[in-house]
Amino acid sequence: MSLEIWARTSGPIDTQRLAAAVADLLEDGDLLVLAGDLGAGKTCFTQGIGQALGIDQRITSPTFTLANHYQGRLELNHLDVYRIEQLSDSLDLDLPELLETGVTVIEWGEQLTPELPSSHLNVKLLLDGPTDDHRRLSFSSDGAAWAGRWDALAAALEEWAEP
Ligand code: ADP
Ligand code: MG
Numbered sequence: 001m002s003l004e005i006w007a008r009t010s011g012p013i014d015t016q017r018l019a020a021a022v023a024d025l026l027e028d029g030d031l032l033v034l035a036g037d038l039g040a041g042k043t044c045f046t047q048g049i050g051q052a053l054g055i056d057q058r059i060t061s062p063t064f065t066l067a068n069h070y071q072g073r074l075e076l077n078h079l080d081v082y083r084i085e086q087l088s089d090s091l092d093l094d095l096p097e098l099l100e101t102g103v104t105v106i107e108w109g110e111q112l113t114p115e116l117p118s119s120h121l122n123v124k125l126l127l128d129g130p131t132d133d134h135r136r137l138s139f140s141s142d143g144a145a146w147a148g149r150w151d152a153l154a155a156a157l158e159e160w161a162e163p
Helices: 012-023 043-050 085-093 109-115 147-156
Strands: 003-009 030-035 069-072 075-080 103-107 121-127 134-143
Touching: 003 012, 003 030, 012 043, 012 121, 012 134, 012 147, 030 043, 030 109, 043 103, 043 121, 085 147, 103 109, 134 147
Parallel strands: 030 103, 030 121, 075 103
Antiparallel strands: 003 134, 069 075, 121 134
């Protein structure tokens, strides 16, 4: 079964608050695949996840390092694979090992989908709304990992739910 929730935010702090609400539901081994154009708010969303996991360090875009690691309530692996040109680049990251511990967030991760476990949460951010500060976010999942948490996710996102 394929599930989808739509939400909207009105600024970067709002997106971080929304992400923090999602973070409260995260479990060890979870994978979040973030999609959206440059500037859509993928890193902003990840910062909200990090804050909610109790990570004090400033989370910055790992565009050039490919992967950053932080320790909070859960470990956070933050990847940005925008510059990955070949699948073999991503294999250097040893994704299977990364995914074993903590929560992994991959910006532009949709291009890696064939290599990723099917049971991840897709978060798509769209630059869409009445002002430049508005975003629409789509949450979807196909696998089993989120099926049991879907009602809880919908409840957590209620404040931002699209009417
Ligand atoms: P990405 O990682 O998708 O390239 P960033 O998170 O680095 O995007 O940048 C998003 C930019 O958009 C930031 O400058 C942020 O302040 C701005 N912004 C404005 N409104 C929002 C919003 N509602 N959600 C997220 N970011 C927003
Ligand atoms: Mg980014």
